[in-house]
Amino acid sequence: MDPQKTRSLKKIGGNRYIIEKHGAMLVQGKVFLSDELLGILGTDESLRQVENVACLPGIVGASMAMPDIHWGYGFPIGGVAAFDAEEGIISPGGVGYDINCGVRLMRSSLELAAVKSKIGQLIKGLYENIPSGVGSRRKDLKLSRPEMKKILVSGAQWAVNEGFGEPRDITCIEDGGTLQQADPEAVSERAYERGKDQIGTLGSGNHFVEIGYISEIYDEAVAQAFGLYPQHITVMVHTGSRGLGYQICDDSIREMLRASAKYGINLPDRQLCAAPLISPEGKKYFSAMAAAANYAFANRQMIAHWICQTFERTLDMKRDALGLSLLYDVCHNIAKLEKHAVGATKQTVCVHRKGATRAFGPGHPSLPVQYRSTGQPVLVPGDMGRASYVLCGTAQAMEETFGSTCHGAGRVMSRSQAIKASHGRSLQAELSAKGISVMAASKATLAEEMPEAYKDVSKVVRVVHEAGISRLVAKITPLGCIKG
Amino acid sequence: MQKEVVEPYRIIDHESDIGFEVQAHTLEELFRNASEALFSIIVENVASEPDAERRFTIPSEPDSLVVFLNELLYLWDTDKFVPSSVDIAQRETSLEIDTRGILLQNDNRILGSVKAVTYHKFSVTERDGLLKATFIVDV
Numbered sequence: 001m002d003p004q005k006t007r008s009l010k011k012i013g014g015n016r017y018i019i020e021k022h023g024a025m026l027v028q029g030k031v032f033l034s035d036e037l038l039g040i041l042g043t044d045e046s047l048r049q050v051e052n053v054a055c056l057p058g059i060v061g062a063s064m065a066m067p068d069i070h071w072g073y074g075f076p077i078g079g080v081a082a083f084d085a086e087e088g089i090i091s092p093g094g095v096g097y098d099i100n101c102g103v104r105l106m107r108s109s110l111e112l113a114a115v116k117s118k119i120g121q122l123i124k125g126l127y128e129n130i131p132s133g134v135g136s137r138r139k140d141l142k143l144s145r146p147e148m149k150k151i152l153v154s155g156a157q158w159a160v161n162e163g164f165g166e167p168r169d170i171t172c173i174e175d176g177g178t179l180q181q182a183d184p185e186a187v188s189e190r191a192y193e194r195g196k197d198q199i200g201t202l203g204s205g206n207h208f209v210e211i212g213y214i215s216e217i218y219d220e221a222v223a224q225a226f227g228l229y230p231q232h233i234t235v236m237v238h239t240g241s242r243g244l245g246y247q248i249c250d251d252s253i254r255e256m257l258r259a260s261a262k263y264g265i266n267l268p269d270r271q272l273c274a275a276p277l278i279s280p281e282g283k284k285y286f287s288a289m290a291a292a293a294n295y296a297f298a299n300r301q302m303i304a305h306w307i308c309q310t311f312e313r314t315l316d317m318k319r320d321a322l323g324l325s326l327l328y329d330v331c332h333n334i335a336k337l338e339k340h341a342v343g344a345t346k347q348t349v350c351v352h353r354k355g356a357t358r359a360f361g362p363g364h365p366s367l368p369v370q371y372r373s374t375g376q377p378v379l380v381p382g383d384m385g386r387a388s389y390v391l392c393g394t395a396q397a398m399e400e401t402f403g404s405t406c407h408g409a410g411r412v413m414s415r416s417q418a419i420k421a422s423h424g425r426s427l428q429a430e431l432s433a434k435g436i437s438v439m440a441a442s443k444a445t446l447a448e449e450m451p452e453a454y455k456d457v458s459k460v461v462r463v464v465h466e467a468g469i470s471r472l473v474a475k476i477t478p479l480g481c482i483k484g
Numbered sequence: 485m486q487k488e489v490v491e492p493y494r495i496i497d498h499e500s501d502i503g504f505e506v507q508a509h510t511l512e513e514l515f516r517n518a519s520e521a522l523f524s525i526i527v528e529n530v531a532s533e534p535d536a537e538r539r540f541t542i543p544s545e546p547d548s549l550v551v552f553l554n555e556l557l558y559l560w561d562t563d564k565f566v567p568s569s570v571d572i573a574q575r576e577t578s579l580e581i582d583t584r585g586i587l588l589q590n591d592n593r594i595l596g597s598v599k600a601v602t603y604h605k606f607s608v609t610e611r612d613g614l615l616k617a618t619f620i621v622d623v
Contacts, residue, residue, distance in 0.1 A: 045499075071499040073604030073620060097622050133594070194561050205623055243561045246599040246622075250554050253603065257547070271604040414490040414497045415623065438602040444596050484597075 009038075009047065012025050015067070015467040019047065024266065025054040030062040032406075034463050037067050040412055040455065051077040052268040056081070057276075058088020060342045060349055064401055067463040069409030072096070074271030077355035077411075080404040083277065085337060089265065090282045092252040092289070093275035095397040099249060100296035101207075101240030102331040103379045103407075104304060105390065107226070109323025110233040110315075112213045113193040113451050116479075119211060121482040123437045124210050126300075132202035132484040133441025145375055148192055149184040151199065155294030156329075159301035165308075165326075169301065170201065171368040174358060177297040179336075183287035187244075188251050193287075195244025195295060200302040204353050204445055204484030207239040210381070211309065211448060212388060214222040214459060215477035220437055222392050225374045226327055228474045235311075235324070236476070237303050238381055239334065241296040248292045252285045267322055277350050286335070286350075291333060300329055320450030327390070328377035330357050332407040351402045358392035359370050359405040359470045378470045382409045382457030384438060384449065385482070388476040389461045396468035405470040406461065409454035422447035433449055437480035490614065493521035502598075502621040503605070510571060514608070514615045515552055516570040519583070522553055522601070522621065528593040530566050534584035538565055544579050549608060549617055552581060553601040564588040600623055 009017045009031070017038070019029030029050040032039075041047070046069050053075055054063035060082050069078035074093025083089055115122070143151070156177025160167055170176050202209065212234050218224045228234075241248075260267055261273035267273055273437045275281035304326065308319050315322065335352045342349065360367055360376040366448050367376055374392035382388045413421065419477075427446050431438050440446040458475075465472045496503035497622040504521045508514035538559055542551045559565040574580075588594070599622040608617045 009488075029548055073602040073622065077500060093604075133591070190558060194558060205599075250600050254551070255545075257603070269604060270606070271602055273603075339596070354552065411500045414499055416495055416497055442594065442596060448596070 008051070015463045017053055021054070025051055025269070027054050028062050028165050029054050029060050031069060032463055032467050032469065033069070034065050034067065034459065035462060037455065037459060039067070045071040045178070046076040049074070049269070050079065052272060052384055053079060053081050053094070053416065055090055055266070055268050056083070056091065056272060056274060057265060057321070058084040060084055060088070061402065066404070066406035067460045068355065068406045068408050070410045072354065074269055075354040078406065079354045080351065080356045080401055082340065082349035082402045084305065085277055085350055088203060088277055089274035090277045090335055090350055091272055091352065092249050092256055092285055093271040094275065095249070095289060096333040096354050097249040098240040098247045098333055100247035100293035100331045101333045102296060102300065102329065102330035103326045104237045104300050104379055105379050106235045106304060106307065106324050107228055107327050108233045112231045112233065115233060119480045120437045122211060122310065123439055123482060125314045126307065127482045129310045130202055130209060130482065131200070132482055133204050142451040143199065148196060149484045151298045151401055152182055152184040152187060152291035152294050154178055155297035156301040159298045164302045164305035169326045172326040173297060174331055175366070176276065177301065177329065179290035179293045181287055182290035182294050184291055186284045186287035187248060187291050191244050191247035191251065194247045195242055198242040198244065199299055199431065200480070201242060202239050202303065202484050203242050204441065206449060207484050208384065208481045209303065210236045210384065210388070210478055210481035212236065212476040212478045214474050216475035218472040218474065222374045222473045226377055226390065227232065227325070227475060228327070228390060234476050236379070236381055237300050237301065237306050237307070238275045239299060241292040242297050242299065245292040248288045252288065255281055256285065263469040289335060293331065294477060297329065298335045317358050328379060329371065330379050332357060338402065341399065350400065351404070353404055353428055356404045357407045359397040359401045361393045361395040361398045364398070378405055380406060380408060380457060380461055383451040384457065384478055384481050385434060385451030385456040386434060387458060388478070389472065390474045390476065391461060391465065392473050394468055396472055397470060401469050405464045409457035409460055411453055412455045413453040415448040418450050418453040419444065421448045421452060422450050436478050438483065440483040442484070449483060491518040496618070498620055501620050501622050503618065504600060507616045508615050509613060511574070511615065512570065512572045514617055515572060518549055518553060518617060518619070519556060519567050520572055522556065522598065525596055526560065526594065526598060527566050527588060528595060530568065530586055530588065530593065532586050534586060535567050536565060536587050537582065537584050539580070539582050541578050541580050544574065544577055546608070547603065547606070548579055548601060550601050550606055550619065553619070557600060596623060604620065
């Protein structure tokens with residue numbers, strides 16, 4: 001173990017480490033890690049990023065990181081931080097370029113044995129029906145500016161109004177698929193230009209649509225409440241706000257660099273540039289970010305509709321017979337105003353989750369009725385060769401992490417290392433030998449996203465489960481996926 | 485005196501994203517090499533004669549290189565414009581950029597995507613007449 005990496009870390013037990021307040025840190029750092037995962041942290045950069053976030057004005061509680069922590073820019077990936085709504089800041093670097101990159105999971109009544117032989121056909125159908133890859137566009141969908149504005153205001157509701165999916169889907173999306181603070185006027189012309197042809201597309205990089213099946217149940221009662229049964233087929237979607245979100249983030253960072261100087265915010269990393277939440281710059285970013293989040297909700301809603309269409313056509317069955325329905329849709333990159341206990345008082349804070357998932361516990365009023373007694377479904381995708389998990393939110397998460405948990409496996413290998421490691425191998429053939437059918441728009445993406453490039457997600461979810469900040473419900477084993 | 489030939493760019497390993505170190509003798513060359521570095525992970529070598537031109541003006545400031553590269557990403561995302569040459573006219577407070585290249589027609593030549601060039605660990609330094617820039621892109 002690199003002593004530099006662990007110098008500032010103090011183990012407190014229960015899969016928790018703290019970084020005591022030092023230097024300009026306003027609060028302590030708290031990292032959820034097992035000893036094993038600490039041992040494979042690539043560099044100490046991500047821990048330094050936890051410390052940097054702790055220096056930002058108005059931070060409350062602790063600067064936190066989940067066990068999928070890895071080196072990001074500004075915030076670490078896997079970072080969670082909450083800022084006082086009156087005294088605190090908002091930072092585009094705490095959300096990232098892919099605003100509301102997130103995951104949705106659909107469950108079905110189809111059993112593995114009945115469709116195993118059709119997985120290849122289903123993957124091919126999904127690949128043909130859902131535009132994926134760099135610069136992917138949907139040629140049959142040309143949106144006028146007023147229509148784009150409707151998407152930015154209404155999010156997933158716009159998609160449902162246009163016939164993509166069903167009204168019942170809305171309750172199963174974080175915040176009903178619409179962030180009310182969105183203001184399309186806060187979005188630049190350039191962001192509209194960049195996003196206008198990309199709605200309804202998957203994109204590239206780590207974005208995917210994956211067919212899997214429930215291979216293990218850890219909590220029968222909750223799994224039943226979530227409608228998850230052994231051997232049943234699931235479909236997971238991972239994508240975000242595409243070029244629109246990237247441009248909003250880039251526009252905002254330039255404004256926030258000026259705002260940081262204007263408001264005297266000392267920046268340990270320029271990518272952490274920020275403005276007071278109540279300042280004009282802070283409010284503008286929040287409104288634009290919410291608009292991008294709504295675009296991402298609409299995007300996943302549309303893709304889910306085409307998934308249903310593909311299943312119907314390929315299996316020659318109606319949606320009701322397929323039993324394909326939305327379990328939940330969660331954001332992984334977002335900033336939100338939420339009420340949480342801070343010390344003895346309950347206050348409104350702006351929670352930044354950058355590569356982290358909301359994990360609201362049982363009884364939270366914002367959860368749909370069907371999940372109010374279980375806690376929120378938490379969706380944690382792994383790599384394309386091993387597993388993904390469904391967990392549920394807990395009261396412990398509400399007390400300790402502003403209702404947050406991990407979001408994925410977290411990279412352990414750089415992209416160039418992954419490309420080198422894949423040299424001379426056929427990843428498609430290797431995955432196929434394991435019964436996983438993969439179609440990708442780019443060979444390079446497939447190499448960069450190879451399973452070994454990621455930590456074992458099973459070890460990551462075990463940490464949050466044991467720490468009590470979310471609880472294991474079910475394991476999903478992949479059968480096939482499309483990548484951008 | 486003849487200028488030493490330097491390696492235009494190299495990739496720096498980063499856990500989740502991709503970093504670059506770019507070298508040049510002049511600001512114009514630095515921008516050109518940085519553009520080449522950026523597009524080396526987006527498109528396969530495009531040897532065609534330039535048939536498109538894009539002009540834009542950016543403020544002359546310490547972050548100009550990041551602003552320039554993000555402008556190229558915008559042109560790529562909206563137009564599939566792939567730059568092959570970069571000319572810069574330095575004004576008092578701005579840089580006038582004239583870039584020539586092609587509008588990519590063949591998607592088979594696309595290698596990967598870049599969301600943005602970040603300000604994280606961004607630096608431009610000068611030593612003995614050699615400019616060196618470091619930047620990390622979000623992929």
